[in-house]
Amino acid sequence: MAASHADILAELTEIIHAVLGDFAADEPITMDTTFRDDLGMESIDVVSLAGRLQARYGNTVNFAHFVAKLDLETVGELRVGQLVEHIARSLDADGSGRDVPTGASPTVVEAVHS
Numbered sequence: 001m002a003a004s005h006a007d008i009l010a011e012l013t014e015i016i017h018a019v020l021g022d023f024a025a026d027e028p029i030t031m032d033t034t035f036r037d038d039l040g041m042e043s044i045d046v047v048s049l050a051g052r053l054q055a056r057y058g059n060t061v062n063f064a065h066f067v068a069k070l071d072l073e074t075v076g077e078l079r080v081g082q083l084v085e086h087i088a089r090s091l092d093a094d095g096s097g098r099d100v101p102t103g104a105s106p107t108v109v110e111a112v113h114s
Contacts, residue, residue: 003091005031008084015056016080019048031081053087061090 013029016039025039035041041049050063066086067075 003088005084005088008087008091009080011056012080012084012087015049015052019045019052029080031079031084033080035078035080036076057087057090060094061087 009029009031016029017024020039020041023040027033027038029039033039035046046067050067053061053063063083063086066083067078070078
């Protein structure tokens with residue numbers, strides 16, 4: 001069964017709000033929302049996001065690998081929808097969609113350095 005983009009967006013929105021806390025934007029998070037410009041996320045926030053994604057999806061969704069494929073400008077302009085699509089592809093490729101919590105990859109810090 002294919003992962004629902006709407007379900008993933010809803011879950012990712014909760015994770016983003018958990019990462020940003022009181023600094024979360026009042027605007028709704030959509031597929032076109034950018035992490036840097038719209039949400040004001042900084043490198044440390046992205047590292048926290050990566051850790052939460054790792055805790056939620058385990059090795060099924062490798063955020064560091066996803067970001068490492070992008071150039072610095074693209075990382076700066078990364079949209080929530082791009083991450084939703086990556087998560088959906090990863091879950092579909094895995095076929096299980098099960099939670100397998102593991103520790104966050106230290107390479108995330110290097111991949112998202114801004």
